[in-house]
Amino acid sequence: MVYIDNVYADEVLDSRGNPTVRATVILSDGTKESAIVPSGASTGKREALELRDGDERFLGKGVLKAVENVNSQIADELIGLSPYNQAEVDATMKDIDGTNNYSKLGANAVLGVSMATARAAATSLNMPLYRYLGGANAMTMPVPMFNIINGGEHANNSVDFQEYMIMPVGFENFNDGLRAASEVYHNLKKIIDEMNESTAVGDEGGFAPNLKSNEEPIQVIIKAVEKAGYKIGEQIAIALDVAASELVNESGKYVLKSENRELSSKELVEYYADLCSKYPIISIEDGLxxxxxxxxxxxxxxxxxxxxxxxxxxxxxxxxxxxEGISKKIANSVLIKPNQIGSVSETMLTIRLAQRNNYNCVMSHRSGESEDSFIADFAVALNCGQIKTGATSRGERNAKYNRLLEIGAEIAYAEYLGKAPFSK
Known part of the structure; x- marks a missing residue:
C-alpha cells in the first residue's frame, strides 16, 4: 500500500520576483513531486487567505510562515495517508486549519501540498495528471483567452479595463488556435511600435500602450487580427476583463478615468451593450x-x-x-482559480456545481505565476473548455500552452469546442 512518506516546502520566487510556496510530496514507493503556488495582484476580498510574513524580508512578502506550516502541522497529519484519496488529504488540511478562509495555515501552504499530492499520485500510477484527475472523460482541449493589451491595475496607462483578450474560436483544434493567437500577438507588437508606443510586456505578457480610451485597444486589436490574415468575429473574437471592483468610488459609481465619466450600474451595463453592438465581444469578466x-x-x-x-x-x-449566484441568476460563467479557494478538491466541487447548472468554467492563472503547468492539466481533466493564462509571451505563460500541446498530442479524441461554449 503506497502512502505519503514525507511532505515539505520551501520558499521560491514567482514571475513577479515575489516569494511563493513550493511544496513537495514524497511517497513510500519513492515518487517525488512538487508544485508551486501562484499569487494574484487583483484579488477578491472573499478569497482564501494567502499567508505572508509581514516582516523586513522581501518587503513583507516572505512566505516562511506558510513553509513552516507545511513542514510541521501539515506534514505531521498527512504522513501515512493514501495519496490516492485526494479528498481525504484536502479535508485533513482543512480540519487542521479550522477557519473558513485558511487564515491559520495559509491557502498558499494548503494548495501547494494539495497540488503536489495529486501530481505525486498520478506519477506513482504512471498516468498523466489530466488523466488521473479526470479519468477517461478528460478529452476537451480548452479555448484560450490571450491577454494581449493590459490596462487598469495591470498597467500604468490611461486605459480603465484591466485586460483585453483574444479568443481563437473559429478553429478546428487547439494547435491552430494557438498559432493564430501568436501571429496576432506579433502583428499587434508591430502596430504598437508603429504608433511610437512601448512594446514592453506586463505581468501576463500583454502590451500596455498609452491609448486614449477604453475602445481604442479593441480597435488596435482588430487591426492586428486583420493584419495577421484572420477574420475578426469569425475566427478571432474579443474578451474583456474589466475588473470593475477597482473602478468603484466612495459613492458607489464606476469611474472611467480615460473618459472622465462616472456611471451607475445601469449606465455601465448600457455602456457594455453598446460596445458589444459595435465589436465582436463574446465574454466580459467582472463587468461589475x-x-x-x-x-x-x-x-x-x-x-x-x-x-x-x-x-x-x-x-x-x-x-x-x-x-447563491446560480439561485439569483447572476452571470453565466465562473473563473476558476484554485488558490482562491485553497485546494484541488474544493476547486473540483465548484467546477462540478457550475457545470451541473450550465455555467461555463474558465480555468485561470494568476498574475504572479511560475513554470508550474498544473492548471493546463486541470483544465483538460475537468473539461472546462476554456483557459485564461496570458499572452503567448513569458516563460511562465508559455509553460501552460506548451503543456497543452503535449496533452493534445496524447488524446486520441481531443475535442476543441471553438464557438460551442458561447452558444446559448
Missing part, C-alpha cells in the same frame, strides 16, 4: 463590482443570453457563493 449583485442582475438580464459573463472577484471559486 463583487458587491454589486443588483447590478449583476441587470447585466445578466441585458447580456446574459448573448455573451459570456464571467464572475471572478464575484465568485472567487467558492461553491457556496457560486450556488
Amino acid at each position: 463590482s463583487e458587491d454589486d449583485w443588483d447590478g449583476w442582475k441587470i447585466l445578466t438580464e441585458k447580456l446574459g443570453n448573448k455573451i459570456q459573463l464571467v464572475g471572478d472577484d464575484l465568485f472567487v471559486t467558492n461553491a457556496s457563493i457560486v450556488a
Whole structure:
C-alpha cells in the first residue's frame, strides 16, 4: 500500500520576483513531486487567505510562515495517508486549519501540498495528471483567452479595463488556435511600435500602450487580427476583463478615468451593450463590482443570453457563493482559480456545481505565476473548455500552452469546442 512518506516546502520566487510556496510530496514507493503556488495582484476580498510574513524580508512578502506550516502541522497529519484519496488529504488540511478562509495555515501552504499530492499520485500510477484527475472523460482541449493589451491595475496607462483578450474560436483544434493567437500577438507588437508606443510586456505578457480610451485597444486589436490574415468575429473574437471592483468610488459609481465619466450600474451595463453592438465581444469578466449583485442582475438580464459573463472577484471559486449566484441568476460563467479557494478538491466541487447548472468554467492563472503547468492539466481533466493564462509571451505563460500541446498530442479524441461554449 503506497502512502505519503514525507511532505515539505520551501520558499521560491514567482514571475513577479515575489516569494511563493513550493511544496513537495514524497511517497513510500519513492515518487517525488512538487508544485508551486501562484499569487494574484487583483484579488477578491472573499478569497482564501494567502499567508505572508509581514516582516523586513522581501518587503513583507516572505512566505516562511506558510513553509513552516507545511513542514510541521501539515506534514505531521498527512504522513501515512493514501495519496490516492485526494479528498481525504484536502479535508485533513482543512480540519487542521479550522477557519473558513485558511487564515491559520495559509491557502498558499494548503494548495501547494494539495497540488503536489495529486501530481505525486498520478506519477506513482504512471498516468498523466489530466488523466488521473479526470479519468477517461478528460478529452476537451480548452479555448484560450490571450491577454494581449493590459490596462487598469495591470498597467500604468490611461486605459480603465484591466485586460483585453483574444479568443481563437473559429478553429478546428487547439494547435491552430494557438498559432493564430501568436501571429496576432506579433502583428499587434508591430502596430504598437508603429504608433511610437512601448512594446514592453506586463505581468501576463500583454502590451500596455498609452491609448486614449477604453475602445481604442479593441480597435488596435482588430487591426492586428486583420493584419495577421484572420477574420475578426469569425475566427478571432474579443474578451474583456474589466475588473470593475477597482473602478468603484466612495459613492458607489464606476469611474472611467480615460473618459472622465462616472456611471451607475445601469449606465455601465448600457455602456457594455453598446460596445458589444459595435465589436465582436463574446465574454466580459467582472463587468461589475463583487458587491454589486443588483447590478449583476441587470447585466445578466441585458447580456446574459448573448455573451459570456464571467464572475471572478464575484465568485472567487467558492461553491457556496457560486450556488447563491446560480439561485439569483447572476452571470453565466465562473473563473476558476484554485488558490482562491485553497485546494484541488474544493476547486473540483465548484467546477462540478457550475457545470451541473450550465455555467461555463474558465480555468485561470494568476498574475504572479511560475513554470508550474498544473492548471493546463486541470483544465483538460475537468473539461472546462476554456483557459485564461496570458499572452503567448513569458516563460511562465508559455509553460501552460506548451503543456497543452503535449496533452493534445496524447488524446486520441481531443475535442476543441471553438464557438460551442458561447452558444446559448
